Amino acid sequence: MWFRNKIAPIIIGFIAINCFAYDGPMIDGHAHWGDSFNEEAVLDRYAKSGVVAQIVMPRYLGVQGDWPTTDERVLEIAARHPNKIFVLAGMQRPDFTYMNWNSPDSNSQAILKEIDKKLEEKKVYGIGEVLVRHWAYANEGRTGQHAEIDKRFDTVFIRQIAAIAIKHQVPVVVHMEGYPELVKEVDAVLKKQPNLRLVWAHGCGRSGPEVIRGLLVSHPNLYCDLSNMTNTGGYGSGWPRAENFTYQFESKGIFYEPYKKLILDFPDRFFVGMDVAHQSRWTMENGNTFERRVNRTRELLGTLPEPVAKKLAYENVIAVYRLPKSAISQ
Numbered sequence: 116m117w118f119r120n121k122i123a124p125i126i127i128g129f130i131a132i133n134c135f136a137y138d139g140p141m142i143d144g145h146a147h148w149g150d151s152f153n154e155e156a157v158l159d160r161y162a163k164s165g166v167v168a169q170i171v172m173p174r175y176l177g178v179q180g181d182w183p184t185t186d187e188r189v190l191e192i193a194a195r196h197p198n199k200i201f202v203l204a205g206m207q208r209p210d211f212t213y214m215n216w217n218s219p220d221s222n223s224q225a226i227l228k229e230i231d232k233k234l235e236e237k238k239v240y241g242i243g244e245v246l247v248r249h250w251a252y253a254n255e256g257r258t259g260q261h262a263e264i265d266k267r268f269d270t271v272f273i274r275q276i277a278a279i280a281i282k283h284q285v286p287v288v289v290h291m292e293g294y295p296e297l298v299k300e301v302d303a304v305l306k307k308q309p310n311l312r313l314v315w316a317h318g319c320g321r322s323g324p325e326v327i328r329g330l331l332v333s334h335p336n337l338y339c340d341l342s343n344m345t346n347t348g349g350y351g352s353g354w355p356r357a358e359n360f361t362y363q364f365e366s367k368g369i370f371y372e373p374y375k376k377l378i379l380d381f382p383d384r385f386f387v388g389m390d391v392a393h394q395s396r397w398t399m400e401n402g403n404t405f406e407r408r409v410n411r412t413r414e415l416l417g418t419l420p421e422p423v424a425k426k427l428a429y430e431n432v433i434a435v436y437r438l439p440k441s442a443i444s445q
Contacts, residue, residue: 137416140443141409142429143169145244145288145316145342145388147207148189150182157397158196164409166389168198168442170432172244172288173205174392181394190238198441203241203288204230206276211246212264216272227275234283240436242280243288244316245273248297250355269300277304277311286312286435288340293320293360298330305334312336314435317390318344318351323362324373331381338435341427342388345411348403349390368414375418382423386431387412 143161146169161169171193177183186205193200210222233239249264268291280287291297297320305311319327319339330337344351346365353361364374378385389408391397396404416424429443 135417136410136413137419137421137424137428138165138413139425140165140167140429141387141412142167142432142438142442143389144386144432144435145340145390146171147174147244147390147392148172148184148192149174149177149392149394150184150188151177151180151394152397154192154195158199160397160405161199164406166409167429167444168438169200170203170240170388170436171200172203172207175205175208186233186239198439198444201240201436201438201442202238203243204233204239206243206245211272212262214272216266216270219272219275223272227279231279231282234279234285239285240438241285241288241314242276243286243314245276245287245289247273247289247291248294248320249290250292252355267300268297269304273304274308277308280312281308281310284312285437286314286338288314288316290316291320292358293322293326294358295360298322298326301337302330302333305337309334309336312338312435314338314340316340316342316388318362318364321350321357321361321363323360324364324377326360328377328380331384338384338386338431340386340388341412343390343403343408345408345415347407347411365411365415368411368418370415370418378419378427379423382426383431383434386427386429386435387416 143166148171171189173184173186173189175183175185186202189202193202210226214220214223230242246264247266247268251263276287305313313336315337318341319330327339343349344364346352346363346367348354351363351365353363364371389405391405416428432438433442
């Protein structure tokens with residue numbers, strides 16, 4: 116098999132993989148980059164893990180030791196590694212955090228013009244990740260590196276972003292916890308703008324399978340990425356917190372049955388991602404590391420029929436972002 120023959124011994128050196136794990140190529144459908152990342156080391160770990168490419172959302176937020184970056188710097192890295200890094204126009208920007216989204220300021224309008232130009236010039240493959248409703252990391256509250264962000268989806272600013280995405284026929288990625296009122300707003304916006312290709316990160320806001328099912332039935336251009344939803348730490352395990360709408364989709368490499376049925380019923384609407392956003396995840400030796408997320412993802416994919424596993428592993432990412440076929444070259 117592709118993965119087992121080439122790199123399985125290296126992966127097993129990190130964490131033992133279930134013998135029935137999916138062993139084919141994967142594309143990381145939800146990656147980030149910061150200026151503290153070691154370019155060659157990160158890409159080497161991707162290669163050793165059988166993750167052949169990544170959708171990168173440059174992280175404009177950061178602190179000392181975990182420096183922010185820009186689209187331009189990540190595009191330079193991508194140019195050095197053809198078909199390995201596909202860049203989105205980064206939206207994790209301090210410029211947007213405190214702005215009134217129903218009265219966007221001049222700075223936001225200048226950024227949107229820059230994004231429109233990047234899309235016109237075919238430099239980027241989409242827009243994201245837009246932080247709509249983001250929970251603060253422990254003890255950080257409304258300030259700090261990972262601040263609480265509490266915006267609404269049905270706003271002027273979101274409609275402006277959507278208009279640019281529709282114009283260029285590219286996806287928009289949003290991070291938004293699945294509060295019932297926000298689910299209603301997604302439904303309302305997509306009814307008004309059905310051509311918007313929306314990727315709702317982290318299992319569509321960690322919503323329950325019946326909530327997601329209703330949205331997928333109603334909106335054929337809605338997708339759920341499953342980035343960092345594995346029960347290895349992070350969003351899938353209820354951290355930094357959980358609400359009554361929060362749904363965990365797996366335990367110890369086994370899908371909860373309602374979620375598995377949802378994936379099998381809508382195999383074209385889900386894809387995987389690792390969501391390694393911070394330098395600490397590349398330097399830590401234990402815990403919810405990149406390799407641990409990859410290995411658990413492979414275990415989960417191994418429980419699905421092979422054609423479905425391939426869709427989640429890479430085929431759906433290629434389709435959603437309209438990547439060149441060379442993205443999966445071996």
